[in-house]
Amino acid sequence: MSPILTARDVTKTFGVQPALRGVDLDLHEGEIVAVRGRSGCGKSTLLHCLSGIIRPDGGQVHFRGERLDDTGEAHRSELRRTRFGVLLQHGHLVAELTAAENVALPLLLGGGSRRAALAAAATWLGRLGVAEAAEQIPGRLSGGQSQRVALARAMVTQPEVLFADEPTGALDSLAGELVMQLLTRVAREQGTAVVVVTHDATIAAYAERELVLRDGAVDPTGLGVAVGTGA
């Protein structure tokens, strides 16, 4: 089976600082891949290049055979709205909207009716165990509830790929594991492929495969640290 998303020799430099140095990745349908490594090794930059948030300086990114890295921002943002889901560390819910309205938002932006969008939002909030939060504004939710609402919003369009950047980074370990269990369960149920950035090995263990970065390159040892000779 051919991969749905590929990165080939992707490079990105900010100023004089190389953030990515020739990264390759194949993501297959329904596969969950963790991108791990120390702070500053390029994990978020890779996620941004894969999801089309930024364009790499070199190399290529393809989604279902279509080249992403040289297409314009309008098309890339359309892809993110319709075929990708994005989940960030703090969820970034809209403070003035209820949880249900937050989850309905991607469907409303896509031209769906308010009634259908809110019905889908209620279904997703139920699936993620936060039905009771539907009418609350984000300020009234716990960190774990907020991330589950944000996950519902990322999944409501039934994306083909979910990009998650430190989705449990702001949570204590118990709440973080619950979010990760739910994320992997719904992704598998929907057949959604996932790229999850984390520095936490416990969270990475939920993935089927790990890509470890070190100084912007894939670390073939998978350790993410310089291995001395001991000499």
Ligand SMILES: Nc1ncnc2c1ncn2[C@@H]1O[C@H](COP(=O)(O)OP(=O)(O)OP(=O)(O)O)[C@@H](O)[C@H]1O
């Ligand atoms: N917009 C930017 N402008 C300048 N430098 C940047 C920018 N984004 C990232 N960098 C730099 O690129 C390198 C990789 O950053 P990146 O955020 O991808 O690492 P990371 O592994 O996700 O780190 P963390 O785990 O701390 O989030 C770092 O040196 C960072 O300072």
